Structure formats: C-alpha cells, structure tokens
Amino acid sequence: MQKQHNLSKNQKIIFDLIDKSSEPLKAYSILFNVQKKGINAPLQVYRALDKLVEIGKIHKIESRNAFIACQNSSCQISKATAFSICESCEKVSEISNTKLSKYLSNFADEAGMKYSKYNLEFFGLCKKCKSK
Amino acid sequence: MQKQHNLSKNQKIIFDLIDKSSEPLKAYSILFNVQKKGINAPLQVYRALDKLVEIGKIHKIESRNAFIACQNSSCQISKATAFSICESCEKVSEISNTKLSKYLSNFADEAGMKYSKYNLEFFGLCKKCKSK
DNA sequence: TTGTAAATGTTATATTATTACATAGTGTTA
DNA sequence: TAACACTATGTAATAATATAACATTTACAA
Incomplete structure (x- = not known):
C-alpha cells in the first residue's frame, strides 16, 4: 500500500492546477495562475513543485522545464x-x-x-x- | 558516410573545451572559460552549443543543463x-x-x-x- | 560578383531557479 | 500540556539559464 500524502494548502492549489491542465505547465505560468490564491513568490511555487515531484504526484518534463500530473492512478512510478x-x-x-x-x-x-x-x-x- | 562538418571558429573553441573536460560543462562555465579567447556573450556560447548539438558533436544532459562531447566515435546517434x-x-x-x-x-x-x-x-x- | 546561408558581435531582456532569513503550523512524545 | 522536531509558509533579493532583436561579416556556390 502506498503512503498517503496529505497535501498542504499550497501543494494542493498547485497540484489541482497542474492536474486540470491539458498540457505541461511551467513554473512561472503556474505562479501567474495562482497569484489570486495568495501565492506570490516563485519560491512558493518551486517548493510545492519539488514536493509534488518527490512524492510522485507530478513529473517534470526535463526537456521542456514543465510539469504534468502523473497519469498513473497509483503514482508509484516517479522513479x-x-x-x-x-x-x-x-x-x-x-x-x-x-x-x-x-x-x-x-x-x-x-x-x-x-x-x-x-x-x-x-x-x-x-x-x-x-x-x- | 557521415556528413563532414567544418566547425567555425567559435564552434571549435567551445567544442575543444567540452571535449577536453572530464565532466559535463554548463553554458556559463563555458563562457567564463572562453572569454580569454574573445567570446564575450552568452549568445555566442549558446549559438555554438545549439549547432554542436544539432550536428551531434555534443549532447545536452537535460536534467543538468550541461553539455558533454559525444563519446561515440561516429557521432551519429544524436537522435x-x-x-x-x-x-x-x-x-x-x-x-x-x-x-x-x-x-x-x-x-x-x-x-x-x-x-x-x-x-x-x-x-x-x-x-x-x-x-x- | 553577386546572391545566399551561416556565423559573428553586441546590447538588452526574458525565463528559470535558488539563497538567506524569519515565522507559523502539525504532529509526536515526554 | 510543554517541549521538540519537522514540515510548510512568507518575503526579498539574487543567481543561473536562455533568448530576442538588430547590425555586420564571412564562406562559398551559382
């Protein structure tokens, strides 16, 4: 059984945005999109992204510097x-x-x-x- | 037979540096190293890198934003x-x-x-x- | 010798990512 | 509950990576 990760407020906001998107999102495009939700600084975005990547909820597309939600229901293949x-x-x-x-x-x-x-x-x- | 590419001056300077290096080199570290040879601006480095990647003499390590020389004598596997x-x-x-x-x-x-x-x-x- | 593609030079700027420091929340356990 | 550790947050500044725009020059084939 996979470990349950309770996303924090910022992590949830950012994951939801990426998850709803039909295309990979870049960090600063995410930033612009979540400013109305009180996330104001790049670092807040990058910290959430780092964590989400770490726990396998999203992946970074290295050649594009962009992020997509894991398509795998189990999210266990981040490695x-x-x-x-x-x-x-x-x-x-x-x-x-x-x-x-x-x-x-x-x-x-x-x-x-x-x-x-x-x-x-x-x-x-x-x-x-x-x-x- | 592989197409012959005659490297231009900047391309040669930058390829030689990467080829001699035992580790992947980053663009700005390359820039600092070639300033004594008259290459002063980032764009000059990036242009040479782009071309070298295109013809398969070097590869970009995407996860590291760094470049290494192709180890393959034939340099035909850049794809x-x-x-x-x-x-x-x-x-x-x-x-x-x-x-x-x-x-x-x-x-x-x-x-x-x-x-x-x-x-x-x-x-x-x-x-x-x-x-x- | 002229046309054209490739390469160069330069300045400015855009994009991506991290450092450093201060504060606040969450959960465990003594 | 108090003390602790750990995770997350907030903010400002800055570092690192990459491209746009424009002017000029070189290489070389037609």
Whole structure:
C-alpha cells in the first residue's frame, strides 16, 4: 500500500492546477495562475513543485522545464518515467508500458551496473500533427 | 558516410573545451572559460552549443543543463541518446548499447506510434560512490 | 560578383531557479 | 500540556539559464 500524502494548502492549489491542465505547465505560468490564491513568490511555487515531484504526484518534463500530473492512478512510478512529446504541438503524454518499464528497470550497463531511477523522453509527431 | 562538418571558429573553441573536460560543462562555465579567447556573450556560447548539438558533436544532459562531447566515435546517434548519471559525484557517461538503442528506436506506443528521437537518463550511484 | 546561408558581435531582456532569513503550523512524545 | 522536531509558509533579493532583436561579416556556390 502506498503512503498517503496529505497535501498542504499550497501543494494542493498547485497540484489541482497542474492536474486540470491539458498540457505541461511551467513554473512561472503556474505562479501567474495562482497569484489570486495568495501565492506570490516563485519560491512558493518551486517548493510545492519539488514536493509534488518527490512524492510522485507530478513529473517534470526535463526537456521542456514543465510539469504534468502523473497519469498513473497509483503514482508509484516517479522513479521510472517515460513520456512522448510532440515536437510540433508540444503535446506530452506519459507512457505506461509494462514491457518498457521492466526492460529499463532491469537494464544493466556494460559493467553490470543497475540504476535506481530513469527518465525517458521520446520525440516525434503526434497523430494529429502527422496528418497535417 | 557521415556528413563532414567544418566547425567555425567559435564552434571549435567551445567544442575543444567540452571535449577536453572530464565532466559535463554548463553554458556559463563555458563562457567564463572562453572569454580569454574573445567570446564575450552568452549568445555566442549558446549559438555554438545549439549547432554542436544539432550536428551531434555534443549532447545536452537535460536534467543538468550541461553539455558533454559525444563519446561515440561516429557521432551519429544524436537522435538516440542514453546516459548514466551518478547522483553523488555527478559523473556522466554516455551509454552505447546496441540492444538498448535498438529496443528504444523500435519502440512503438499503444497506438503503434514510433518516435524519431529519444533521450534517456539513468540515475544511480557510480561504482566509486557506491563503495564509499 | 553577386546572391545566399551561416556565423559573428553586441546590447538588452526574458525565463528559470535558488539563497538567506524569519515565522507559523502539525504532529509526536515526554 | 510543554517541549521538540519537522514540515510548510512568507518575503526579498539574487543567481543561473536562455533568448530576442538588430547590425555586420564571412564562406562559398551559382
């Protein structure tokens, strides 16, 4: 059973915003959106983001400096993330593919070393953009 | 046969610096290091970096905002990159594993979509740091 | 030699993220 | 409940990363 994390006020405000969004959100765009809720400073946003990433409720898309809510109902795969990113419309989806995650979690390099965490970003054109 | 890219003056200065470095270099650390060679502005660095990334001579480590020289003699895999990153000493190595790259290049998601590019970053402790 | 693409130089500014310090809330346990 | 540790919050300042806009120059093929 997964540990229950009770989100604090700021964490909840920021998670809700990201969760409702259909696209990855950037930190300062989040800031502008939550100023009416009393969150005034970048640091307040970054602190909430850090925590949310840590507990797996959101993921950072490294190549875009943006954040999306975990699509995985269980939110247990924050140490093993894979995303597809459309280079045209910037749509991002979390990939949850058991074979892929098993393959990568078990991957060992030439020296036999295994890794405790990975992040994979695939790039291409999404269906919509491809057919344009 | 791979296309020959004759590096320009700035590109060469910056590539040489990165290539000699034992660790990933950040843009502003590069800037400080090349100021004696007449490169004065961030944009000059970023332009050279962009070009070097584009032609596959260097790669960007997205999670670190840093750049390393391609370890692959052929430098042809800039669209299919994988790295191991030590979370303690920050050592970064490029992984060139044929099976892995084949697996990922051929990966198709649930909808059968294939991707033209990927970047994978593994995290863990390197041998040295593990034994400490 | 002219056209064009690539590269350079420079200033200013935008975007992303952290340091430092002070205060307040939450939950545990002595 | 008092004392404690831990987490979260608030605020100001600043650091670090990256791009826009504009002018000029170089490389080189037609």
